[in-house]
């Protein structure tokens with residue numbers, strides 16, 4: 042047992058510990074700093090797991106599968122998960138404050154999306170697991186009595202959950218909730234940028250009666266740290282990951298040893314298609330959200346906008362006005378609509394693309410640089426919301442995922458050209474199609490090579506639907522019954538009658 046330093050049952054938000062076997066445990070390497078992206082100030086010091094700590098967490102998860110959790114019925118697990126959802130809502134303000142401090146996202150956004158979705162994920166998969174069905178077949182046999190085949194869904198075992206920083210609680214619970222509903226135990230590796238809400242959830246798990254070892258959290262970085270130790274650990278039976286495509290590739294290679302299944306939700310370079318017959322007010326409102334929400338740090342966000350030529354100028358002008366009306370500032374101020382980027386490193390990546398766009402000859406419609414807010418936010422990682430036109434489709438800015446509050450807008454002349462431009466990408470995650478012509482909407486949605494096509498909307502989520510990407514945007518689908526498929530194995534039972 043590697044756990045040498047104090048272990049306790051309540052989380053400290055000043056010094057974040059790992060959560061292993063139902064206890065908060067500070068062990069491993071020296072702590073690292075978690076900084077507030079809006080001010081650059083210290084949020085907390087975080088324990089970094091070494092290989093021994095990760096091993097402890099995986100072993101705790103394995104033990105939990107052999108304990109009461111492994112013997113519980115689906116309705117019993119579902120009842121506990123509903124208590125977890127209630128716990129999140131009861132501690133709403135704690136989760137909200139933690140999420141806003143870690144990410145810098147506006148409190149209005151986190152209170153409407155991140156925290157309620159964190160709770161909703163547990164309720165949705167509690168519902169899902171109690172109504173799960175499997176197939177059965179009657180097989181005629183020569184003796185005339187036949188055989189009955191039916192399938193059982195059994196938990197995979199220990200699931201590694203590796204998470205990004207853009208929607209920390211939402212995306213982590215999107216994976217943890219179905220994994221636990223199906224009877225697995227999890228070891229979560231939150232992003233090093235946003236470690237707090239995953240830690241807070243440990244307390245909620247204890248309060249809700251989730252047995253020790255079912256939910257574990259280890260902190261640290263990716264390569265040569267907790268992320269890599271966890272995904273390479275032979276005691277892990279399946280890995281679910283959301284993040285960058287390059288990281289997904291590394292995780293897939295790690296999973297190949299031991300032939301472990303992966304569910305990967307990766308990057309995107311999503312296109313919006315705006316037809317002249319759209320409701321322009323709705324198209325502008327939706328595109329404003331899909332480009333600028335969460336400071337553009339949403340894998341489903343739009344970075345390429347294709348607009349039918351006859352409304353191009355009007356669309357560009359209105360999106361420019363919208364972008365210029367966004368209000369940057371203190372994320373805890375309800376009037377703030379645009380927060381900072383997550384880190385100095387990410388800001389430097391985004392502003393490198395801003396510089397590249399200018400160098401490649403873009404017309405900068407608005408923005409194009411870093412934003413200095415003065416006062417306590419002068420050291421925050423703010424950038425201007427940015428719109429470009431005039432770049433060729435071959436430009437790096439049009440082809441690569443930037444993950445910032447920016448988009449390139451290009452005109453198109455007909456439906457085929459718009460579809461071809463949208464599909465000309467190594468990614469295939471999401472699209473939004475803006476048109477009042479129903480036939481066109483169905484036709485175009487069927488021809489864009491993505492996992493998720495929205496018509497006259499964006500980020501309108503029904504959690505029972507398949508969610509994931511094609512091409513380099515991922516492998517597999519989660520959501521509803523599709524999550525149940527990833528987090529269980531099917532075992533066929535054949536009974537000779």
Ligand SMILES: NC(=O)C1=CN([C@@H]2O[C@H](COP(=O)(O)OP(=O)(O)OC[C@H]3O[C@@H](n4cnc5c(N)ncnc54)[C@H](O)[C@@H]3O)[C@@H](O)[C@H]2O)C=CC1
Pocket residue numbers: 203204205206207230231232233261262263264267268269272283284285286288289291292306307308309339340387390442443444
């Ligand atoms: N949903 C998405 O599409 C996201 C895309 N990104 C993009 O990725 C870029 C880099 O952001 P990062 O946070 O560094 O994303 P990332 O994909 O490197 O990190 C996501 C998670 O994976 C872990 N990780 C990293 N390398 C790993 C490895 N080799 N093995 C196991 N775990 C590993 C990290 O510690 C973190 O918990 C961003 O600038 C953005 O463009 C970032 C977050 C989410």
Ligand SMILES: O=C(O)/C=C/C=C(\O)C(=O)O
Pocket residue numbers: 205207208212215283284306338339340341502508
């Ligand atoms: O599950 C959702 O509703 C949202 C998912 C968003 C991402 O996966 C992302 O931005 O990385």
